[in-house]
Every structure is written in structure tokens, then in C-alpha cells.
Amino acid sequence: MASNKVSSNNKEHHHSTQIAQHHHMQHGDQINHHQNQNNNHMFSFGMMQSSTPFNISKESGAYDLGDLDQALFLYLDGQDQDQRQMRPHTLNIFPSEPMHVEPSQKPSIIKGISSGSKKSSEPSNHRNYVQEPAKVVKREGNRKGPTSSSEQDGPKTPDPKTLRRLAQNREAARKSRLRKKAYVQQLESSRMKLTQLEHDIQRARAQGVFLGGNANAGGEQGLSCTNISSDAALFDMEYARWLEEHHHLMVELRSAIHEHRPETELQILIDNSLAHYDQMIALKSVLVKSDVFHIFSGMWRTPAERCFLWMGGVRPSELIKIIMNQVEPLTEQQMVGIYGLQQSTQEAEEALSQGLEALNQSLTETIVCDTLTLPPNMNTYMAQMAVAISKLSTLEGFVRQADSLRQQTLHRLHQLLTTRQAARCILAIGEYFHRLRALSSLWLTRPRHD
Amino acid sequence: MHYQTGSGSCKVPLKRSVATDPMERIERMAAAHAVVIFSDSTCCMCHTAKRLFCSLGVSPVIYEIDQDPRGEDLSKALLRLHGGAAPVPTVFIGGRLVGAIDSVMASHINGSLVPLLKEAGALWL
Numbered sequence: 332m333a334s335n336k337v338s339s340n341n342k343e344h345h346h347s348t349q350i351a352q353h354h355h356m357q358h359g360d361q362i363n364h365h366q367n368q369n370n371n372h373m374f375s376f377g378m379m380q381s382s383t384p385f386n387i388s389k390e391s392g393a394y395d396l397g398d399l400d401q402a403l404f405l406y407l408d409g410q411d412q413d414q415r416q417m418r419p420h421t422l423n424i425f426p427s428e429p430m431h432v433e434p435s436q437k438p439s440i441i442k443g444i445s446s447g448s449k450k451s452s453e454p455s456n457h458r459n460y461v462q463e464p465a466k467v468v469k470r471e472g473n474r475k476g477p478t479s480s481s482e483q484d485g486p487k488t489p490d491p492k493t494l495r496r497l498a499q500n501r502e503a504a505r506k507s508r509l510r511k512k513a514y515v516q517q518l519e520s521s522r523m524k525l526t527q528l529e530h531d532i533q534r535a536r537a538q539g540v541f542l543g544g545n546a547n548a549g550g551e552q553g554l555s556c557t558n559i560s561s562d563a564a565l566f567d568m569e570y571a572r573w574l575e576e577h578h579h580l581m582v583e584l585r586s587a588i589h590e591h592r593p594e595t596e597l598q599i600l601i602d603n604s605l606a607h608y609d610q611m612i613a614l615k616s617v618l619v620k621s622d623v624f625h626i627f628s629g630m631w632r633t634p635a636e637r638c639f640l641w642m643g644g645v646r647p648s649e650l651i652k653i654i655m656n657q658v659e660p661l662t663e664q665q666m667v668g669i670y671g672l673q674q675s676t677q678e679a680e681e682a683l684s685q686g687l688e689a690l691n692q693s694l695t696e697t698i699v700c701d702t703l704t705l706p707p708n709m710n711t712y713m714a715q716m717a718v719a720i721s722k723l724s725t726l727e728g729f730v731r732q733a734d735s736l737r738q739q740t741l742h743r744l745h746q747l748l749t750t751r752q753a754a755r756c757i758l759a760i761g762e763y764f765h766r767l768r769a770l771s772s773l774w775l776t777r778p779r780h781d
Numbered sequence: 782m783h784y785q786t787g788s789g790s791c792k793v794p795l796k797r798s799v800a801t802d803p804m805e806r807i808e809r810m811a812a813a814h815a816v817v818i819f820s821d822s823t824c825c826m827c828h829t830a831k832r833l834f835c836s837l838g839v840s841p842v843i844y845e846i847d848q849d850p851r852g853e854d855l856s857k858a859l860l861r862l863h864g865g866a867a868p869v870p871t872v873f874i875g876g877r878l879v880g881a882i883d884s885v886m887a888s889h890i891n892g893s894l895v896p897l898l899k900e901a902g903a904l905w906l
Contacts, residue, residue, distance in 0.1 A: 675889045678836050686829030728826055735883055739890040
């Protein structure tokens, strides 16, 4: 975008370079102690030639005038009495008004300059501002001629008081531009830091290490503040550790299956895995007592997992769908058992979902009770809220029951399958969730096209 | 009117099938039908229990204890019976106690609920 502006404003660009070099010469003549800044000056004009962010070209012009404003203040202080003569070449470079402002209105000069300084973020405007000093001063001189007092010698000697005021304005504008630039640069660097952090988090998560807290929310929404209870935060850390342990169990199970280790060994690994899942259910059960919504909302899981969230976790019938193809061949008896399990989990899920629906409805009725548009009677309102809270607390029972369902489904599967089948089943489930988590990481770091 | 609690004879001539002991009442009510659910009309988990049985093709008999004048006694008795977290829902099949919602669901998952229903005559193939 900067390059577009550069190419479209070529004429002005060139022009302003000339003016700038003119400035440079004045600079060198008048103010010797700004020598080092001259180099900066040249450097920044060099940059103006190429497609750089706008703030650099803006900076060069503003910097330049700022130095001269300092000089002006010194000069004016030293020349209190003499309002008559200003050195002509100094005057040439004091644009008292930007091009777009009507020269006939005195107050608008100040407005013009401050708005000009605001618009300095647009390089083309700024270059106009810089390039027009001679023209503008002439206009200023013309305006001043007929209207001001006799102390005006000609078009090149405006009132020093005005000059001082204008210079002060320019100084203020320059300072605020600098502040803005510093702020923007700070924002940019923070943004880059944040993107870097997000990448690190995603990479870490892809390896199955959950960094705790609402890293999900942070990744999706940027710097959102996450209101997570301390119990929930503790749970997230325990879950992260559980995931690590789970990963080790799966690795061992996988190698045991592929190395065709004896069934006794497999059985031990299977029992360990099931016990590990039981541990997870127990962890959840503890948190459900204090913060059911953290579980229910699925904030402890990754986004892709949350797509399939049902009552704070996976659907038991989903588990069966996942393993169906992984444990073949099945005997007829096994098939009957598994299809039966699928049906009963579906029926149980449906019943729980309908119970939850009833809860929602009941809650709505409680809250709406009186009309919502009239100002509430405090007593009835508080009573309603108390009832609503007790209803809301029954959510715990639903989440707990859903977790029971998950646990029982897993154990029932183990009952129905042979040892090797059960091993493959557990591995399949572990791999499925691993892939969902990986999907979440990829999703969060996907390239976005603006 | 006076009531005499306990299993002694009731001296007050009320309706025919009055049993003053809540436990007795429960047993009597449970035995009367194949599937009996003690429920609360405001309880959502009871709604879940009802929906589950309906989805299996069973028509349970439902007692809403919040609408019973001696519902509180019943509630306490039910809680004592199965020692669960809540008095309702409590399910009886074929006169025998199955338990609260967790027992019902567990038995459904492990495949024992449907045979039980068939045995009680609540389900026909």
C-alpha cells in the first residue's frame, strides 16, 4: 500500500525531496549542533524513495520542522523587541497554513495545522504540506497584507507572535505524532509477540501437552481475559497431566499390539488404561461439585472436541461408532452385544437430553414468571432467583449421569470383546481424540486470507 | 382425626386401601403394577426416567409424591430404601426395587434392564 502511494505521488515525492534538500541546506547553515541529525535526515529521505511504511516519511518531515521550531523559539526569545525583520530564508520554510485550508480565515490556520498534523499519517497530504511552503507563505503574506497592522513589511514578514503560536502548534503536533508512532510500534511488537506465543502453544498442544487454563480461549480470541475459577484451573492442570500419562499408555499399548506380545501383558495394559479413564471420571466428578459449568461448557477441551460435546464430554454412542470398524472380525454373539449396547446408549442419551430440555424449559419459566417488562418486585424476584438456582444445580446430576454412562459403556465394551480386540478398541479411542486435538491445533494456526 | 402410625391396626375408618406406614404404602404401590416410578412433577431427572421407559415401549405407573398429602414421609422412606442422592426418581420393576436413575441406566447399559422388563410382563417381544 505504501508503494502505491509512492508511485501515485511521484511528482510530489520528487518535489518534496527537493524542498527537503533545501531544508537540509538551511539546517546545515543555521544550526550546527544538529549535524548528526542531518545524517538521519538524509537517511530518511533515502527511505522515502522506496516503499516503506508511511510513518517513516511522515517522521522525516515532522522532524525537520520540529528542529526549526526550536530554532524559532530561540530566535524569538532573543528578539523580543525586533518584530520587524525575519531572515528571508528562514521564512521560506515556515508553512503557516496547509494547502487545503482557506487562507482568509485566521482561526482556521490553527485548526488547519492541527488537522494537517493529524492527516500527516497520509503521506500524500504531508508531502503537500511540506512542498507548499513557498506557495503558502506567499498566500499568507497576501492575506496578511491588507488586514494586519503596519508592522508588516511585505509578504514575507508575518507577525512574530503568530509565528510563535504556529510553531508551538507544530511542535505539539509533532510530539503527538511521535507519541502515536511509539504507541503503534509498541502495539505491533506486542502483536508479533502474541502470535509467536500462540504458535508455541499450538505446537506444544500438538504434542499432547495441555498448557492449562484457557489456552484455547486465548488462542481463538486473542488477548481475552478468562474468568476461570481456581478449581477449574487446578482441574485443567490435572487434565494436562492426565493427557501426558494417557499418551504414554497409548504408546505402550500400540507397541504391545504390533509386537504381538502375549495376551497377559495386553490385559494388564488394558486394565491400566481403563483404570486411567476411571481416574478421569473421578477428576471430573470432583470439579462438577464446585464448577459444573467448566465441565459442561467443554472449555477444558480443544475446539474440535467441543464440536462433539454432549453433557460435558463425548457421547457414549459415538465411542461405539468409532470402534466398530477397528475390532473386526466379530462373532455373531459379539455383534448382537455391541448393537445392543449401541441401542441402549442411544436410548439413555436421548432420555438424558430430554431431561436437560425439561430443565431448560423449567428454568426459563422460573425466570420469566412475572412479565419481563414490568419493574420487578424485589421479593418475588429474589424468590424466583432462589428457585432458579436450585434448578440450575440439578445440572450437576445430569453431567454426573452422563459421565457414568461413558464409564459404563467403556467397561461394557471391554466385557464384550476379546483381549486383542479390547486393546485395539482402546487404542482406537485414544487415537481418535489425539487426532481431534491435532485438528484443533491445525485449525488455530491455519493460514488466513484477509 | 387420628392416625396410628406403625403396622398396628388403624382405628380410623378411612378409605379402603389406606396404609399409614409409608414403607408399606410404597411396597403396596410398587407391587400393584409391572413398572412403578416414584417421581416429582418438578424434577427433571424424573422426566429422564419417564422418557427412558417410554422409549423402550413401556408404560410405567407414576406416583408424583409432591402431589401426595403425605409425600414427605414417602420421600424420606424412599431415600432410606436405596440410600441414593435423591428420593426421586425411584423405580420398581415387578414389585422389586431397581433403584435411582444411576441404577436404572447402569442396568440398561449392561443389558439387564430389558430382560427384567420382559420378566415382569412390561415388555412383549
